[in-house]
Amino acid sequence: PPPPPPTSDAPDTPEVPPTPQYTPTPRPDGAVVHVVASGDTLFGISLTYDVPVDDIYELNNLDSTSLLQIGQEIVIAVSGGAALPTATPQAVATVESTPEVAPTVAEGTQPAAIVPADGKASLCILAFFDANSDMFxxxxxxxxxLPNVQLSLLDRSGPVDSHKTDGISEPWCFENLEPGNYVLRHTPPAGYKAIDGGQLSFILSAGQAFNVELAYIRDDNAPAGDNGDLAVTPVAESTEVTNGEETGGMTNVLNTVLRVSGIIVLILAIAVAVLFVLSRRAV
Structure with missing residues (x-):
């Protein structure tokens, strides 16, 4: 059953913290840079300035494992590059006091993201086989x-939690997370590969319940013999083969016994005939 809805002692109109506003800083050479502040990530910077994170990697000679330092300048665009929109703060929804209703889950459907406790966040993961490679x-x-997907959640201090999917009880939720920056690393089972490269970055806010669907496709470069089937149960097939071999072996033994028996019967018949002839001559 779904968990009971959380209750809050906060006033009807909680005070909403201000959202920081980022302004790109031009340099004398015409390049536009962002000065790293506390809590910044490359993924968050790319969303703020609407610039692909791969472009930021290339302009700054960084990759997904690079760590940022407060005060570091991150180049967003170089001189002559495409015009960048001025970064605007994300809209903050006004919180209104409304009666709380416990969520209901229809039979046969996946549960919704777990509502986090006050001041916490949650991240719910669902891994699936993307048959048509459209990431939906x-x-x-x-x-x-998809079972046997290894999930590892990390923050700035290191590993936070991990989980391996079973393909039945998902989505799996990392609960009671502190607001901040997180990295999710996920490793698919043999025979599959992740469409997103196996690593995602998130900025979680207090009270946020974030849902993620991880898409995987067949890995054509998997080693020979590794077909990556989801529900391969070779036990029955092996049993049939073994039973067939045992039946064939019993048949061969029986045929051999019958041949030997026939030869023995023939020898006995010849011996009886010879004795009969000798006895007649003696008479």
């Missing part, structure tokens, strides 16, 4: 949940 799950197209 469509159960009617046989895009089933």
């Amino acid at each position: 799950r469509q159960p009617e197209n046989n895009e089933m949940l």
Whole structure:
């Protein structure tokens, strides 16, 4: 059953913290840079300035494992590059006091993200086989949940939690997370590969419940013999083969016994005939 809705002692109109506003800083050479502040990540910077994170990697000679330092200048665009929109703060929704209603889950459907406790956040993960490679799950197209995906959640201080999917009880939720920056690393089972490269970055806010669907496709470069089937049960097939071999062996033994028996019977018949002839001559 779904968990009971959280209760809060906060006033009807809680005070909403101000959202920081980032302004790109031009340099004398015409390059536009962002000065790293506390809590910044490359993924968050790319979203703020609407610039692909891969472009930021290339301009700054960085990669997904690079660590940022407060005060570091991150080049957003170089001189002559495409014009960048002025970064604007993300809209903050006004919190209104409304009666709390416990969520209901229809039979046969996946549960929604768990509502985090006051001041905390949650991150719910669902891994699936993306049959048509469009990164959207469509159960009617046989895009089933994928088991044996290893999930590892990290923050600035190191590993936070981990989980391996079973393909049945997902989505799996990392609960009671402190607001801040997180990295999710995910490793698919043999025979599959992740469409997103196996690593995602998130900025979680207090009270936020974040849902993520991880799409995986067949890995054509998997080693020979590794077909990555989701529901391969070779036990029955092996049993049939073994039973067939045992039956064939018993048949061969029986045929051999019958041949030997026939030869023995023939020898006995010849011996009886010879004795009969000798006895007649003696008479």
